[in-house]
Amino acid sequence: MSELTSLFRKRIGLSGDEPIAWDSLPSVLAQMAKTIPFENFGIIRNRINDISERNLIQKIIFNREGGLCYELNPLLYLVLVDNGFDAVLTRGVVYNHASRTYMSLGRTHVTILIAHQGETYLADTGFGGNLPLTPVPLSGETVSSRNGQFRIRHRPTDHGDYTFEMKLKHKDTDWRIGYAFDSKRPAAGLSEFNEIQTIIAGHEESPFNKNRLITRLTDSGNVTLTDQTFTEWRDGFVTKEEMNREAFSERLKQFFEILD
Incomplete structure (x- = not known):
């Protein structure tokens, strides 16, 4: 290998x-x-x-x-x-x-x-x-x-x-x-x-040059974090939270193992 x-x-x-x-x-x-x-x-x-x-x-x-x-x-x-x-x-x-x-x-x-x-x-x-x-x-x-x-x-x-x-x-x-x-x-x-x-x-119409976005799949669905919201799909059910700077950093570390 x-x-x-x-x-x-x-x-x-x-x-x-x-x-x-x-x-x-x-x-x-x-x-x-x-x-x-x-x-x-x-x-x-x-x-x-x-x-x-x-x-x-x-x-x-x-x-x-x-x-x-x-x-x-x-x-x-x-x-x-x-x-x-x-x-x-x-x-x-x-x-x-x-x-x-x-x-x-x-x-x-x-x-x-x-x-x-x-x-x-x-x-x-x-x-x-x-x-x-x-x-x-x-x-x-x-x-x-x-x-x-x-x-x-x-x-x-x-x-x-x-x-x-x-x-x-x-x-x-x-x-x-x-x-x-x-x-x-x-x-x-x-x-x-x-x-x-x-x-x-x-480009002004690019969806990726304005706000932070990170997403990945999980065993039961997927998680998506932006500057505004954290969204989790789990077994067909969705939850969404509003984000501030502190909450963003917490979710980034918790779900993506990344420090802000």
Whole structure:
């Protein structure tokens, strides 16, 4: 087992010392969703570094931070390739359900496509609380994990040739589009995502450059903390608390093991 895989396994609390294989990928996705938060603290603090293998490993593994999609999915991609997976990164456009249209930020979502035994699958660990904890086939088949149902629809648009769709447990009664992506336009390299980081950090319509946000999955649901509220979903029941500075720091330490 390589050093990267060993460090990654320790970071997400995955026991054992064997390489990561296809059959163990759901366990990897579940552990990563629980232990590495989706968060924008680097953007809010204007602590922005180039997207590179070295910087991702330093931030997420050694510094034990989280990140956004252009950080979390590239790290997982590096680990998958390190373990012999046939994987590529690609970009997508997130769907805005409030306006019923795709976001004007452009192709700012990053996800992973994996070729396995003649089929292509999507893996995503960078979509907030909307994570499929198992690979989703591009064939259109619906797959389930403990947090909901997920599928890929072949739906050519100006934003790509497929859409990722979800029906989250306890939250959705109908299918919702998450984002459109282009299976035929793999990213040229990690440095391509510096453009995304610049947009997310500076665009007036970016949802991630105004207030702090951190979220992760739990065994019974998920927890989300912002400057204004703390929200916990547990077995289908939701509780919400208003936050002040002291309460924010307490919840950040309690649920994310991070000091403010």
